[in-house]
Amino acid sequence: xxxxxxxxxxxxxxxxxxxxxxxxxxxxxxxxxxxxxxxxxxxxxxxxxxxxxxxxxxxxxxxxxxxxxxxxxxxxxxxxxxxxxxxxxxxxxxxxxxxxxxxxxxxxxxxxxxxxxxxxxxxxxxxxxxxxxxxxxxxxxxxxxxxxxxxxxxxxxxxxxxxxxxxxxx
Amino acid sequence: xxxxxxxxxxxxxxxxxxxxxxxxxxxxxxxxxxxxxxxxxxxxxxxxxxxxxxxxxxxxxxxxxxxxxxxxxxxxxxxxxxxxxxxxxxxxxxxxxxxxxxxxxxxxxxxxxxxxxxxxxxxxxxxxxxxxxxxxxxxxxxxxxxxxxxxxxxxxxxxxxxxxxxxxxxxxxxxxxxxxxxxxxxxxxxxxx
Numbered sequence: 001x002x003x004x005x006x007x008x009x010x011x012x013x014x015x016x017x018x019x020x021x022x023x024x025x026x027x028x029x030x031x032x033x034x035x036x037x038x039x040x041x042x043x044x045x046x047x048x049x050x051x052x053x054x055x056x057x058x059x060x061x062x063x064x065x066x067x068x069x070x071x072x073x074x075x076x077x078x079x080x081x082x083x084x085x086x087x088x089x090x091x092x093x094x095x096x097x098x099x100x101x102x103x104x105x106x107x108x109x110x111x112x113x114x115x116x117x118x119x120x121x122x123x124x125x126x127x128x129x130x131x132x133x134x135x136x137x138x139x140x141x142x143x144x145x146x147x148x149x150x151x152x153x154x155x156x157x158x159x160x161x162x163x164x165x166x167x168x169x170x
Numbered sequence: 171x172x173x174x175x176x177x178x179x180x181x182x183x184x185x186x187x188x189x190x191x192x193x194x195x196x197x198x199x200x201x202x203x204x205x206x207x208x209x210x211x212x213x214x215x216x217x218x219x220x221x222x223x224x225x226x227x228x229x230x231x232x233x234x235x236x237x238x239x240x241x242x243x244x245x246x247x248x249x250x251x252x253x254x255x256x257x258x259x260x261x262x263x264x265x266x267x268x269x270x271x272x273x274x275x276x277x278x279x280x281x282x283x284x285x286x287x288x289x290x291x292x293x294x295x296x297x298x299x300x301x302x303x304x305x306x307x308x309x310x311x312x313x314x315x316x317x318x319x320x321x322x323x324x325x326x327x328x329x330x331x332x333x334x335x336x337x338x339x340x341x342x343x344x345x346x347x348x349x350x351x352x353x354x355x356x357x358x359x360x361x362x363x
Binding site: 004005010013014016017037040041043044045047048049051052055056059061062064065067068070071072074075076079 | 187191192196199200203204207208209211212215216225228229232233236237298313314316317318319320322323338339341342345346348349352
């Protein structure tokens with residue numbers, strides 16, 4: 001480790017960075033001349049500190065007010081995002097609940113609808129055999145189309161929710 | 171994610187909110203910024219090798235600094251914290267850049283310091299810029315923090331998440347590499363930029 005650093009390294013760097021190297025003690029400059037680590041440190045520190053010095057005069061950074069202003073606006077935007085995030089979640093949960101309720105209602109009402117269709121077929125239209133055939137077909141179709149009804153109901157509920165999110169994005 | 175746009179009134183409100191949200195007043199920030207912005211910008215520019223990126227990272231550095239909830243004991247503490255934020259941002263950039271990095275072959279590396287008659291400051295800086303570009307990003311950070319900012323080994327180690335012993339070895343290698351890239355005439359401090 002002794003080859004990698006020197007106990008005087010920090011003093012050497014401090015002298016160079018404070019522009020005191022030319023006036024540094026003879027002891028330190030003599031040491032730097034003899035010590036390979038400090039010799040390299042002086043060379044590198046002089047180069048980099050000169051480069052750093054150049055920044056004071058030639059580098060143009062944004063004005064403090066501008067940086068402050070941008071930071072303030074961004075903080076405000078992030079606060080607005082943070083407030084809106086639970087609302088977005090709430091909208092999603094409400095939409096999912098609506099779909100669930102619609103499906104449950106259709107499921108509950110389905111036997112009654114089927115009975116109504118049967119009654120209509122055999123009681124109201126019982127006299128007409130041809131109409132009875134049609135009604136029997138409709139009843140059978142209704143019995144088989146329960147999944148389709150679920151999908152249609154889900155679309156009816158989800159479409160306005162999706163539309164809402166699309167429009168608010170704009 | 172929905173886009174938000176602030177109205178003029180909200181923007182005005184943002185200015186008032188900032189005093190409450192940020193950890194220092196605007197006046198204190200101005201003073202602190204004047205003292206630190208150029209060194210931070212130079213650090214960012216030298217370690218990323220990209221002035222435009224340095225502009226963006228400068229804004230990000232101060233934003234994160236202003237939002238910090240740390241209790242600062244002194245201006246030195248603030249300054250170190252600021253450099254730590256900048257170092258983290260630069261490190262994030264390295265990670266991002268690593269995915270689409272293009273390796274330069276030996277043939278692409280320009281020879282530096284070949285003409286002794288070109289001794290003015292501007293050319294010295296161009297040499298330094300090229301030389302730093304040939305170092306690893308972490309080596310640039312190490313050298314800059316140690317020899318342009320004058321941070322102690324312990325401070326740099328804590329900023330970069332290294333052990334002090336490892337840092338000394340890395341710093342040694344970075345120093346030797348820079349000198350070898352620049353050429354021996356820099357060793358004696360011949361070109362003082």
